[in-house]
Amino acid sequence: MELSRLTTEQRNKNSMDLDQMSTAEMLHTINEEDKKVAFAVEKVLPKIDIAVNHIVPALAGGGRLFYVGAGTSGRLGVIDASECPPTFMTPKGMVQTVMAGGMDAFFNAAEGSEDSEQQGEVDLRARKLTKQDVVIGITASGRTPYPIGALKYAQDIGAYTISLSSNQDSLIRNVADCAIEVVVGPEVLTGSTRMKAATAHKMILNMISTITMVKLGKVYENLMVDLHANNFKLRERAKRTVSEVTKATYDEAEKVLIQTNYKVKPAIVMLEKNVTLQEAEEAIAQSDGYVRKAIDHFS
Incomplete structure (x- = not known):
């Protein structure tokens, strides 16, 4: 029942007859929904501003940026983090991802690994987190235990915490110093947050890493x-x-x-x-x- 109330789990009224649409109709429907993503991101720009302005001094002072997520959220973190060394010649480990199920889960779905808060803490602890670091917990639903556990641990040791979700008043915001909730509405394919929610999160991670590197003198x-x-x-x-x-x-x-x-x-x-x-x-x-x-x- 808790899940069914989430915006990301609602049915999209514009795609109720998805299985009966022609290819052209499905393409149009998805494209119309995708157009809403940038406007949703625009609404949370002030929150992204706050996040970046905490990340920059942390990295300038020798801290690190961690993306923590499961499934698609973890994969988005891997993609963004892996682009930093070739694009900006960042030192090894400055931007890194902690993914539920380990790096093998990037290629082979290990969605069950997301259900443990303790594992999120264990995996982040293994990276020797310090209070100079910044941790971003990524979860479309905003309730995934793995990144929530990671952010709880990060807060306990004094690291700055940021949450990135796609539901208003998400659970993960309760353990975040800065809560970014980019609400893109129900997906064309119900609950498939690899679509609009993931697109919004990808856009925001691009903003965060790019602007951070600009402010660190790499542009x-x-x-x-x-x-x-x-x-x-x-x-x-x-x-x-x-x-x-x-x-x-x-x-x-x-x-x-x-x-x-x-x-x-x-x-x-x-x-x-x-x-x-x-x-x-x-x-x-x-x-x-x-x-x-x-x-x-x-x-």
């Missing part, structure tokens, strides 16, 4: 300047980025990037200020990694 203008250029595509992107910022030719950008081992930040400073690699790296270090400040250092 200059709107360009990735801390990317890990370890393949052809990313090396070419690094060259284009350096050329775009400094107006250097493709060949000039490549020549400097070879000197920096394809690190974009020092390459930009070297070309912008006509300084050596050592001087550029020293300026970046003194500017806490911010390219704009490093450039201004020579003004």
